[in-house]
Amino acid sequence: MPKKSDRGLAETVMFKFLLRTKSQHRLHWTDVLSYLYLCIGLLTMFAPVLWLVMSSFKTEAAISQFPPSFFPYTQKTVTVTGHEKPLPLYLVTLEDGTSRQLAQVSRIGIRANMVDPADSTVQIQVDIKQRQPVNELKWAWNNYTDLFQKFTFGTYLWNSVFITLVATALTLLINSMAAFALSKYQFKGQKSVFLLIIATLMIPPTIILVPVFLVINQVGLLNSLWGVILPAVATPTGVFLLRQYMLTIPDELIEAARMDHASEWRIYWKIILPLSAPALAVLAIFSVMWRWNDFLLPLIVLSKNESFTLQLALNSFQGELNTQWHYLLAMTVITLLPVTLVFAFLQRYITTGIAGAGVK
Numbered sequence: 001m002p003k004k005s006d007r008g009l010a011e012t013v014m015f016k017f018l019l020r021t022k023s024q025h026r027l028h029w030t031d032v033l034s035y036l037y038l039c040i041g042l043l044t045m046f047a048p049v050l051w052l053v054m055s056s057f058k059t060e061a062a063i064s065q066f067p068p069s070f071f072p073y074t075q076k077t078v079t080v081t082g083h084e085k086p087l088p089l090y091l092v093t094l095e096d097g098t099s100r101q102l103a104q105v106s107r108i109g110i111r112a113n114m115v116d117p118a119d120s121t122v123q124i125q126v127d128i129k130q131r132q133p134v135n136e137l138k139w140a141w142n143n144y145t146d147l148f149q150k151f152t153f154g155t156y157l158w159n160s161v162f163i164t165l166v167a168t169a170l171t172l173l174i175n176s177m178a179a180f181a182l183s184k185y186q187f188k189g190q191k192s193v194f195l196l197i198i199a200t201l202m203i204p205p206t207i208i209l210v211p212v213f214l215v216i217n218q219v220g221l222l223n224s225l226w227g228v229i230l231p232a233v234a235t236p237t238g239v240f241l242l243r244q245y246m247l248t249i250p251d252e253l254i255e256a257a258r259m260d261h262a263s264e265w266r267i268y269w270k271i272i273l274p275l276s277a278p279a280l281a282v283l284a285i286f287s288v289m290w291r292w293n294d295f296l297l298p299l300i301v302l303s304k305n306e307s308f309t310l311q312l313a314l315n316s317f318q319g320e321l322n323t324q325w326h327y328l329l330a331m332t333v334i335t336l337l338p339v340t341l342v343f344a345f346l347q348r349y350i351t352t353g354i355a356g357a358g359v360k
Helices: 004-019 029-055 142-149 153-184 190-202 209-218 226-232 236-246 251-259 264-275 277-293 296-301 310-316 325-346 348-357
Strands: 073-075 087-093 099-108 111-116 119-127 131-133 135-137
Touching: 029 325, 087 111, 099 119, 142 153, 142 325, 153 190, 153 226, 153 236, 153 264, 153 277, 153 310, 153 325, 190 236, 209 226, 209 296, 226 296, 236 277, 251 264, 264 277, 277 325, 296 310, 310 325
Parallel strands: none
Antiparallel strands: 073 135, 087 099, 087 131, 099 111, 111 119
């Protein structure tokens, strides 16, 4: 694992590299174009995500507003005497050119019946083009809290977390064992076995979907979280990545450990795994993304609501006639957080792991 001082030095060098200019005293026009290009690329990549996050704090009425707004603005309402429900508030431009804040009682075609909140006895008819909604910034925190109160969101979250963590742990264990055998042992048919594993990359997952379902059904794992975990714990991508990285580990270390009477399991656990940490971190990131975002396999294996993952729960929020967009967006933001956190903590290993896997 890299030291803190080394990471700090690398970050300082990267920071200076990003801020360097062609001229030492002022910005050159090429620097301006470069920063403009980078800003446009950054905006293009992250603007949809920012819009998603901001929309998750909007009320259901605010989401359907046109034209849409970036911030969660909601039309103000006011309680008027003689009306049970609060009425929406508008800024109305009257015939004499003055503007007043009026509450809308009803609307018929292009005419709206308005009343003054302070005096509801007199109604005023205005053209809908004469009014503008009075908006206020309002964060709909209940979009998130209602997920745990109105729905079994905690169950969906636990199912996804359990599948992701267990499947990732088993993937790292099984793939690293296979990679250790293929990289450090010499046996007949070694290359054939490796080529056979790599050849499975050319088979689309949908081709084997029916056989996988039949096997899961035969062993009694339908509507079980283990029916989602076990079929995908061994991945050819993981075996290839780890094998290529383990080839860079000197064989002399293993021979020295054997001379000290270390068992093969001890060599694997105490030497190979610690030295393969960058490649394991890369595979962990890939595995978390694969398991967390998986939709097709849970869809055919899990049919009971209490076994649903977050991805299946997101799909269930979309009805044929009505879609609860405010809850759907809030749940989508929550599903993005774990993958983002895993990537943020392990991203420094990506370059090291992939570069090390291609050395030999």
